[in-house]
Amino acid sequence: MSNPATLSTNVALDAVKTDITLDGPHGPRPKPFFTPRRIILYSILFVACLYYLFPLYVMITTSFKTMPEIRFGNIFAPPIEFTGEAWSKAWSSACTGLTCQGLSPGFWNSIKILIPSVIISTAVAAVNGYGLVNWKFKGSEIFFAVLIFGSFIPYQVMLYPLVMLTREMGIFGTIPAVIMVHTIFGMPILTLLFRNYFASLPPELFKAARVDGAGFWRIFFEVMLPMSLPIVVVALILQVTGIWNDFLFGVVFAGTQNLPMTVQLNNIVNSAQGTPEYNVNMAATMLTGLVPLIVYFVSGRLFVRGVAAGAVKG
Amino acid sequence: MIDNTKTSVSIRNLSLSFGSVQVLQEMNLDVKYGEFIVLLGPSGCGKSTLLNCIAGLLDVTGGQIYISGKNVTWEEPKDRGIGMVFQSYALYPQMTVRKNLSFGLRVAGLPREEIDKRVKRASEMLQIEPLLDRKPANLSGGQRQRVAIGRALVRDVDVFLFDEPLSNLDAKLRADLRVEIKRLHQRLENTMIYVTHDQIEAMTLADRIAIMRDGIIQQLDTPHEIYNRPVNLFVAGFIGSPAMNFIKGDLKSRTFVADGVTLPIDHYAFQPGNEALNANAILGVRPEHVLVGEAANAVPVNFESEIEIVEPMGSDTIAWARIGTQEFTFRADAELNLEPGQKIRLGFDPARASVFDAASGERI
Amino acid sequence: MTDASASERQESGTARYVRQLFTRNISAKIAATPMIVTVLVIFIGCTLWTIYYSFTNSRLLPTGTFVGLDQYTRLFGTSRWNVSVWNLIWYGVFSLSFTLVIGFLLAVLMDQKIRFESAFRTIMLYPFALSFIVTGLVWQWIMNPTLGLQGTMRNLGFDWFTFDWIARSDMVIYALLIAGLWQGTGFMMVLMLAGLRGVDEEIWKASRVDGIPTWRTYLFIVLPMMRGVLVTAVVLAGSGIVRLYDLVVALTRGGPGISSEVPAKYVYDYMFTAGNIGQGLAASTMMLLTVMIIIIPWAYLEFGGRGKKS
Numbered sequence: 001m002s003n004p005a006t007l008s009t010n011v012a013l014d015a016v017k018t019d020i021t022l023d024g025p026h027g028p029r030p031k032p033f034f035t036p037r038r039i040i041l042y043s044i045l046f047v048a049c050l051y052y053l054f055p056l057y058v059m060i061t062t063s064f065k066t067m068p069e070i071r072f073g074n075i076f077a078p079p080i081e082f083t084g085e086a087w088s089k090a091w092s093s094a095c096t097g098l099t100c101q102g103l104s105p106g107f108w109n110s111i112k113i114l115i116p117s118v119i120i121s122t123a124v125a126a127v128n129g130y131g132l133v134n135w136k137f138k139g140s141e142i143f144f145a146v147l148i149f150g151s152f153i154p155y156q157v158m159l160y161p162l163v164m165l166t167r168e169m170g171i172f173g174t175i176p177a178v179i180m181v182h183t184i185f186g187m188p189i190l191t192l193l194f195r196n197y198f199a200s201l202p203p204e205l206f207k208a209a210r211v212d213g214a215g216f217w218r219i220f221f222e223v224m225l226p227m228s229l230p231i232v233v234v235a236l237i238l239q240v241t242g243i244w245n246d247f248l249f250g251v252v253f254a255g256t257q258n259l260p261m262t263v264q265l266n267n268i269v270n271s272a273q274g275t276p277e278y279n280v281n282m283a284a285t286m287l288t289g290l291v292p293l294i295v296y297f298v299s300g301r302l303f304v305r306g307v308a309a310g311a312v313k314g
Numbered sequence: 315m316i317d318n319t320k321t322s323v324s325i326r327n328l329s330l331s332f333g334s335v336q337v338l339q340e341m342n343l344d345v346k347y348g349e350f351i352v353l354l355g356p357s358g359c360g361k362s363t364l365l366n367c368i369a370g371l372l373d374v375t376g377g378q379i380y381i382s383g384k385n386v387t388w389e390e391p392k393d394r395g396i397g398m399v400f401q402s403y404a405l406y407p408q409m410t411v412r413k414n415l416s417f418g419l420r421v422a423g424l425p426r427e428e429i430d431k432r433v434k435r436a437s438e439m440l441q442i443e444p445l446l447d448r449k450p451a452n453l454s455g456g457q458r459q460r461v462a463i464g465r466a467l468v469r470d471v472d473v474f475l476f477d478e479p480l481s482n483l484d485a486k487l488r489a490d491l492r493v494e495i496k497r498l499h500q501r502l503e504n505t506m507i508y509v510t511h512d513q514i515e516a517m518t519l520a521d522r523i524a525i526m527r528d529g530i531i532q533q534l535d536t537p538h539e540i541y542n543r544p545v546n547l548f549v550a551g552f553i554g555s556p557a558m559n560f561i562k563g564d565l566k567s568r569t570f571v572a573d574g575v576t577l578p579i580d581h582y583a584f585q586p587g588n589e590a591l592n593a594n595a596i597l598g599v600r601p602e603h604v605l606v607g608e609a610a611n612a613v614p615v616n617f618e619s620e621i622e623i624v625e626p627m628g629s630d631t632i633a634w635a636r637i638g639t640q641e642f643t644f645r646a647d648a649e650l651n652l653e654p655g656q657k658i659r660l661g662f663d664p665a666r667a668s669v670f671d672a673a674s675g676e677r678i
Numbered sequence: 679m680t681d682a683s684a685s686e687r688q689e690s691g692t693a694r695y696v697r698q699l700f701t702r703n704i705s706a707k708i709a710a711t712p713m714i715v716t717v718l719v720i721f722i723g724c725t726l727w728t729i730y731y732s733f734t735n736s737r738l739l740p741t742g743t744f745v746g747l748d749q750y751t752r753l754f755g756t757s758r759w760n761v762s763v764w765n766l767i768w769y770g771v772f773s774l775s776f777t778l779v780i781g782f783l784l785a786v787l788m789d790q791k792i793r794f795e796s797a798f799r800t801i802m803l804y805p806f807a808l809s810f811i812v813t814g815l816v817w818q819w820i821m822n823p824t825l826g827l828q829g830t831m832r833n834l835g836f837d838w839f840t841f842d843w844i845a846r847s848d849m850v851i852y853a854l855l856i857a858g859l860w861q862g863t864g865f866m867m868v869l870m871l872a873g874l875r876g877v878d879e880e881i882w883k884a885s886r887v888d889g890i891p892t893w894r895t896y897l898f899i900v901l902p903m904m905r906g907v908l909v910t911a912v913v914l915a916g917s918g919i920v921r922l923y924d925l926v927v928a929l930t931r932g933g934p935g936i937s938s939e940v941p942a943k944y945v946y947d948y949m950f951t952a953g954n955i956g957q958g959l960a961a962s963t964m965m966l967l968t969v970m971i972i973i974i975p976w977a978y979l980e981f982g983g984r985g986k987k988s
Contacts, residue, residue, distance in 0.1 A: 041787055041790055041792065042792070044787060045784075045787055045788075045792070045798055048784060048802065049798065049801045049802070051860065052801050052802050052804070052805060052860065052864065053801060054820070055805075055813075055816040055817065055820060055860065056804070058816065058819065058820055059816050059819075062819065070825060071825065072833075073824070073825050073829040073830055073833045074830050074833060074834070075820065075825070075826055075827055075829070075830040076830060124712050124713075127709045127712075128709075128710070128712070128713045131706055131709050131710050131713075135703055135706035135709075135710075137703065137706065137707065137710070140710065143710075143713060143714055143717050144713075146717045146721060146722065147713060147716065147717050147721065149721075149973070149977065150716075150717065150720070150721030150722075151917075152913075152917050152969055152973050153721065153725060153966060153969065154920055154921055154942065154962065154965045154966060154969060155921065156921075156923075156941075156942050156945040156946065156958075156961075156962040156965055157724070157725055157728050157962045157963070157965060157966045158720060158721070158724040158725060158728065159945070159946075159949065159962070160728065160731075160740070160949055160955060160958065160959060160962075161723070161724035161727045161728060162720070162724060164740070165719075165724075183712075184716050184720050187712075187713065187716055191713065202402045202404060204400035204401070204402045204403075204404035204477075205404045205406065207366075207369070207371050207391075207398070207400065207404065208398065208400060208404035208405075208406075208462075208465070209406070209417070210370075210371060210390070210391045210392070211369060211371075211391045211392065211396065211397065211398045211418070212392065212417050212418030212421055212465070212469075213390075213391070213392030213418055213421045213422055214417070214418075214421045215705060216703065216705035216706050216709065217705055218421060222406075222417070223406050226408035227406075227407055227408060241807050244809070245808070245809030245810070245811075245812075246809075247809065247810065247811050247923075247924040247927070248923060248924065248946075252946075252950065262809050262811045262812075262924075265811055265812070265815070266811050266815070266927060266928055269815050269818075269928075270927075270928070270931060278819060278822075278825065281815065281819065282816075282819060285812050285815045285816055288809070288811070288812055289808045289809070289812040292807040292808060292809070293804065293807060293808070295807065296803075296804055296807035297800070297804075300796075300800070301796075303803075303807070304799065304803065304868055
């Protein structure tokens with residue numbers, strides 16, 4: 001009670017008491033929603049969104065218009081005579097430089113390339129990442145460093161030797177060649193992704209499994225893999241969009257019979273003879289963009305995580 | 315030479331270095347069957363590293379490890395007859411408690427009935443039977459650590475290794491599980507090697523404590539000896555809370571002189587051969603061995619001092635005073651109502667004190 | 679005793695070495711083969727092969743004889759290559775600065791505790807999910823002088839409105855830029871936003887208590903703290919720029935004339951269309967050199983310094 005600190009606080013409290021009234025600010029601070037700052041902020045974002053959305057709008061509206069309507073020359077206008085003709089033509093009968101089968105063969109080629117490429121590249125990278133974290137061997141870190149460094153080498157540098165290599169292997173101009181190239185060039189980023197993920201898991205888990213007597217594959221399949229579902233999904237998203245959108249490897253390695261959808265699309269739009277049919281072009285473009293767009297809209301946050309995770313180095 | 319077949323775990327000249335950093339240096343340690351050894355030391359002293367070497371999770375750079383008489387230096391962890399409990403529990407998150415317990419047994423290819431039997435026995439012993447079909451995410455920290463202990467238990471091994479198993483738990487749970495581990499040890503009677511930085515865990519659990527620093531065992535002894543007769547300044551300072559008082563001064567024919575204050579320490583039990591030593595020395599006195607007020611007059615060393623700071627702890631009070639110009643902490647009964655500025659008589663029995671050589675830090 | 683155990687240790691030391699080399703963790707070594715082969719054969723082997731054969735006069739097949747720097751002399755004597763290089767430099771400078779600035783500004787706007795944040799983000803990022811071919815073709819249509827944006831605006835009565843960059847050799851590079859920014863800025867925004875969110879909350883509390891204006895905090899406190907993200911952003915954007923190929927193929931096919939050619943397209947055309955492999959390889963080696971000039975200082979700063987510290 002003779003504590004001087006307590007004493008002075010009491011005195012101060014007494015002095016303040018006289019000023020305390022019930023008027024003036026009380027309760028939560030008011031937060032007006034429409035401050036000038038907020039209005040400017042939302043306006044800028046809104047304009048930015050127009051820029052991002054405009055091409056999608058144009059793509060969709062043009063694809064549902066008829067050619068006469070397009071020649072009228074109003075890119076903003078929604079279709080008056082709403083027709084899906086361009087879509088069906090783009091899918092089944094639009095002409096590339098050579099044939100007139102539309103995009104459908106390209107779609108199926110892309111699927112045939114996509115599924116094995118995604119599975120193989122993800123599986124290889126997952127094993128790589130796991131090995132790099134838990135089963136280091138002499139030089140493993142150096143191999144990884146070169147791998148990451150290699151991801152910055154322009155593809156053009158390795159393109160011709162790879163053509164020769166696949167030719168030697170007898171797979172040039174076939175789908176296995178494309179799968180191989182996707183696995184190789186997907187390896188750096190995916191390995192990095194898996195390595196960082198596995199490194200973030202508590203190392204004791206691996207130690208405990210070793211004390212329990214499990215070996216390389218057993219720990220991978222029974223302990224690590226079941227825990228890595230989130231990162232597997234991220235890797236799948238990354239690879240599905242990446243491989244679907246590829247143009248260069250498809251055009252070089254797939255061979256004329258197996259050209260993926262992006263290459264066929266480019267051929268339809270850029271090498272077709274006769275008057276250009278913009279509605280068919282846009283329908284074809286839409287069709288090609290549909291797969292990654294669906295992946296994007298369905299995966300939402302995971303896609304964001306995927307691209308960010310792919311970008312942030314470890 | 316010690317017969318390797320008669321000890322549970324023997325470490326012979328073990329050393330480990332990462333590049334140029336020596337983590338363990340020419341270490342020797344013999345653990346008897348059924349003994350509870352605690353490896354204690356500050357972080358970075360190499361205690362966890364040593365445990366990982368014993369487990370076979372780290373390859374050693376030199377030396378040998380024997381477990382139950384067998385040289386296991388190059389064996390895989392699973393072939394060493396050890397079970398291990400980790401600080402972070404390291405439960406496999408996607409497996410139920412039952413699967414977690416039986417994973418090692420399934421890997422080893424044991425028959426189903428045997429697995430079930432062992433899981434049942436372990437879960438009974440640890441009272442985790444109701445949890446068997448839950449996932450680790452649905453367990454509390456204490457429950458998780460019980461499961462982690464159970465995973466070592468089902469392996470039916472000779473040696474248990476604990477790597478700071480209680481550090482992630484709150485104070486109360488830690489005390490509960492400490493008792494649980496002690497009970498388990500008394501019941502199973504197998505060898506346990508336990509790493510911790512918590513001296514209370516070490517004092518309460520250990521048969522013998524190995525105090526480590528910079529990859530070297532400083533002292534290996536019973537908790538009682540370590541507390542009462544620390545071999546050097548490091549051990550003396552590391553064990554005990556609040557820390558031991560170190561008073562700098564000179565030792566001259568069985569008297570200790572610090573800042574002009576003369577302290578007769580005739581009763582001190584010198585190490586054999588050191589009785590007549592004259593040297594720069596440090597006198598170590600545990601705060602809880604200091605007598606206050608009237609009682610101080612009954613012991614050989616006593617002096618008058620002024621209290622500077624008081625820290626009431628509830629059951630007792632820690633106070634700061636001075637001997638000469640040097641800080642001196644002591645623990646007093648809370649009922650004494652000590653106040654800063656108060657003059658008080660303090661004293662201690664040199665027989666309970668420690669004297670160290672100021673140059674080498676070794677006990678005199 | 680000491681002698682015996684010492685010799686035993688030595689003997690088994692050799693045995694151990696052999697064992698470790700071949701049998702220890704054998705599964706781990708087998709599992710690492712794809713990575714090791716990729717690194718040695720593809721990333722190192724193929725690159726060296728390309729560099730070596732860029733000094734030959736190979737045409738249809740890589741069988742030519744050693745001609746020293748001939749291919750490089752010819753390369754820099756070719757106007758199409760020089761145009762390509764200048765295009766890449768201009769595109770690179772603009773693209774890099776605009777993506778970084780716009781990405782950062784958008785990220786700051788998104789960081790103002792706005793409503794519908796995820797809707798805004800979804801809209802800004804979706805182009806990143808699309809291929810450059812799709813991007814190029816859409817913008818090609820929008821930029822169509824007669825029926826695209828320009829035609830529409832003129833039809834609506836704005837006779838002065840001009841947006842014909844795609845058909846003008848002096849402006850076509852900005853057409854590429856608009857499409858490129860449309861595709862990539864959303865991603866930069868996401869990256870920067872992650873960087874902004876990664877900054878310690880207490881920095882904001884401290885600057886608020888100290889009364890520092892928000893814009894100053896962003897510019898002088900938060901931005902320097904985001905160094906890691908910024909470096910990543912520059913490296914990613916940079917390596918993307920050097921690879922610029924699909925977008926050009928889809929949007930302009932290098933035209934009008936050769937006014938929007940880029941090095942990656944030069945390489946492809948000489949290797950696979952013109953049948954002049956030596957020339958293509960020399961061009962690709964120059965691309966490699968450019969990337970190395972960007973990457974090596976960065977790698978040195980990022981990892982060289984860290985290596986010294988640890």
